[in-house]
């Protein structure tokens with residue numbers, strides 16, 4: 001990335017307007033509308049039409065030439081919700097309770113969305129891959145490392161695409177933040193990272209009595225009772241707990257931005273706030289990364305007892321700090337004193353935040369060289385839509401390399417995340433580099449190519 005002829009220091013930037021000519025102020029990687037190949041109609045089925053499944057249905061319906069053919073869910077409530085909302089959009093679907101029947105009968109499906117609880121992701125995704133379907137499977141890819149690995153193997157054996165739902169990997173905001181770090185070197189040498197997802201105390205989810213699932217059906221699909229079915233996230237059989245549920249999104253960003261998996265993790269978790277639940281509600285973990293530039297520590301916390309500060313990831317370096325979040329209002333950059341800034345940041349007004357002057361970089365990117373259509377796209381789309389579009393594009397092209405989060409990448413994240421649990425339970429530093437090797441060698445280069453393909 002070219003720099004301005006006159007270096008701009010943070011002081012001059014924050015003082016009077018930095019003097020950079022328009023010609024010298026080069027556009028960085030910019031937000032721009034991504035050209036999509038929507039020409040071929042894709043037939044799609046969904047397994048699991050619950051809270052997240054409905055979001056994926058809604059966002060898929062916003063994408064041209066997606067035709068839903070079938071819905072599978074064990075709960076009448078979810079079946080009816082999906083059937084009705086798809087019907088309103090003109091999609092007549094066949095409804096199933098058992099995914100095996102759906103996969104056997106629906107011969108004309110290009111892609112299956114899996115949005116069931118984590119413990120059945122592997123079962124559902126592998127069955128769909130073996131039936132010759134491409135799969136978009138929600139995160140956490142599985143609640144165990146072994147099942148996560150079996151998903152990668154099934155994708156490789158069948159040659160079918162398996163995208164995992166770490167949707168930030170398709171987000172223009174995240175891609176631009178990474179480009180700022182890599183191309184514009186805004187952070188200098190990154191030495192530490194921080195990420196958090198804090199949310200208020202979580203009551204157990206209730207359910208309408210008239211929609212209780214018969215005990216025999218619950219048992220057939222592995223649930224002891226309606227409470228376990230509704231609140232599966234808090235029980236060990238079904239989930240790896242909040243560190244996987246929320247942390248997997250953000251620990252994935254550490255590895256993506258740093259360009260490698262962590263080598264160790266130490267962690268602590270609380271189990272007393274919700275005595276009737278099985279998972280650690282509040283977790284604090286410290287990862288060590290051996291990056292090509294040197295060692296980095298990443299502190300991650302997920303708190304289910306306070307919403308303070310919400311959710312974001314932060315990368316600290318000797319040149320500056322960048323904060324990124326799915327919440328656009330929380331994305332900003334704070335340079336170190338005397339840091340030479342890329343010219344395109346000139347004229348961007350810093351704003352006061354938490355006692356600091358910060359540069360809201362998304363606004364800057366929006367002004368620099370991007371079309372009105374691109375900004376409209378970014379502002380209007382739900383983050384999941386970008387990720388689904390990436391999946392459907394890759395399916396149409398039958399090209400796994402176009403996926404921004406193929407199973408191999410998500411496997412590395414699953415290994416990093418799931419190792420937090422033994423770190424808590426052994427109260428010891430857990431080495432994870434060997435276990436994570438399976439994800440290496442596939443992604444780095446290809447993924448940066450994908451980023452360029454989207455940004456160029």
Ligand SMILES: NC(=O)c1ccc[n+]([C@@H]2O[C@H](COP(=O)([O-])OP(=O)(O)OC[C@H]3O[C@@H](n4cnc5c(N)ncnc54)[C@H](O)[C@@H]3O)[C@@H](O)[C@H]2O)c1
Pocket residue numbers: 047048049050051052053072073074075078097099115116117118120138139140165166167221229230245
């Ligand atoms: N990417 C994201 O931002 C994001 C956000 C929320 C949830 N998720 C993920 O989406 C998945 C679903 O989460 P949710 O919040 O929608 O849960 P949910 O409990 O609201 O929905 C799960 C749905 O799956 C159905 N189901 C359960 N077992 C089934 C089976 N064996 N066969 C068919 N259907 C079955 C349930 O009836 C329900 O409709 C989880 O993996 C979760 O981690 C991702």
